[in-house]
Amino acid sequence: MRAVVIEEYGVVPVVRDVPKPVAADGAVVLRVEATGLCRSDWHGWMGHDADIVLPHVPGHELAGTIAAVGAGVTGWQVGDRVTTPFICACGTCEQCLEGNQQVCPNQLQPGFNYWGSFAEYVAVPYASVNLVRLPDDMDFATAAGLGCRFATSFRAVHQVGKVRAGERVAVFGCGGVGLSAVMIASALGASVVAIDTNPDALKLAREYGAVHTVEASDQVAAEIQDLGGAHVTIDALGSSDIVQQALTSLRPRGRHVQIGLLPSGVQLDVGRLIGQELSWLGSHGMPAHAYPEMLALVASGNLHPAELITRTITLAETPAALAALSAGTPPGITVITPGVA
Structure with missing residues (x-):
């Protein structure tokens, strides 16, 4: 099969032939119909993830058709249209049995722990726990966008941040994760403030429901406080500077939700956390069993994840797009279609 292969960190990958994966016990192999280009893939390419072993195929946001089914997998067959969380949980540990597959200590992540979806085929381990059946009317590109950024934002906004109607939510960073958070928080009835350096990203944020848009600067926190402060802040990019601005933007007893990765770490103003009784919340993906609520909101027309897709590229165009x-981060979501020349 054809795949995007990282042979050296920080060096533009190549597209070449590699062995097709096989369906191990408990796993399936998918023909990749669509896969998202995510900033997490960039972090992996730059060498920020210790789990990656070179040479490596990135890609973790995916949707496809089951091409092979391994021994022990029940309820799924060749030809089924599916997606999967980027966290493939084992299904048997204490956290999984409690329903917290997104923090499974035995998790495997395509594109990080093993070769991912920037390829014509990809394996999905622990398939019985991690596959999500796609609605018949959902296209593969939309489904691929759900797998990481939209699903991650849905859980971060709705289940972790517990955003309520009438609250003010400040979203820092309007790439795919941030714009998803803008759309979801707006659908929940929140008043959303979107912050980014890119005017085009802010334009999209307004289209997806942001009431206020602010160009990133060292005055952001003051501008948000002038609006009355934020009940919830979300770092959808991953930046120590953003974290400080987000915490300063919060009202007393506000909640900060961290989605963006912080490979260089961060120093917090713990005094402010204590004195203002602020909450710092991490959010890491969403388990497969939680997808139905999100899919129901998409089906009802309350959420429109397809609108977040701003670019579709081929496998051949992917190395340059990853390096770029x-x-x-460009506004919106970029989707790769491996089967298209």
Whole structure:
């Protein structure tokens, strides 16, 4: 099969032939119909993830058709249209049995722990726990966008941040995760403030429901406090500077939700956390069993994840697009279609 292969960190990958995966016991192999280009893939390409072993195929947001079913997998067959969380949980540990597959200590992540979906085929381990059947009327590109950024934002906004109607939510960073958070928080009835350096990203944020848009600067926190402060802040990019601005933007007893990765770490103003009784909340993906609520809101027309897709590219165009993330995250979601020349 054809795949995007990272042979050296920080060096533009190549597209070449590699062995097709096999369906191990408990696993399935998918023909990849669509896969998202995410900033997490860039972090992996730059060498920020210790689990990656070179050479490596990235890609973790995916949707496809089951091409092979391994021994022990029940309820699924060749030809089924599916997606999967980027966290493939084991299904048997204490956390999984409590329903917290997103923090499974035995998790495997495509594109990080093993070869991912920037390829014509990809394996999904622990398939019985991690596959999500797609609605008949949902296209693969939309489904691929759900797998990481939209599903991650849905859980972060709704289940972790517990955003309520009438609250003010400040979303820092309007890439795929941030714009998803804007759309979801707006659908929940929140008043959303979107912050980014890119005017095009802010334009999209307004289209997806942001009431206020603010160009990123060192005055952001003051501007948000002038609006009355935020009940909830979300770092959808991953930046120590953003974290400080987000915490300063909160009202007393506000909640900060951290989605963006912080490979260089962060120093917090713990005095402010204590004195203002602020909450710092981490959010990491969403388990397969939680997808039905999100899919129901999409089916009802309350959420429109397809609108977040701003670009579709081929496998051949992917290496350059991955490298271009070094200059910043483009607005919206980029989807790769491996089967299209």
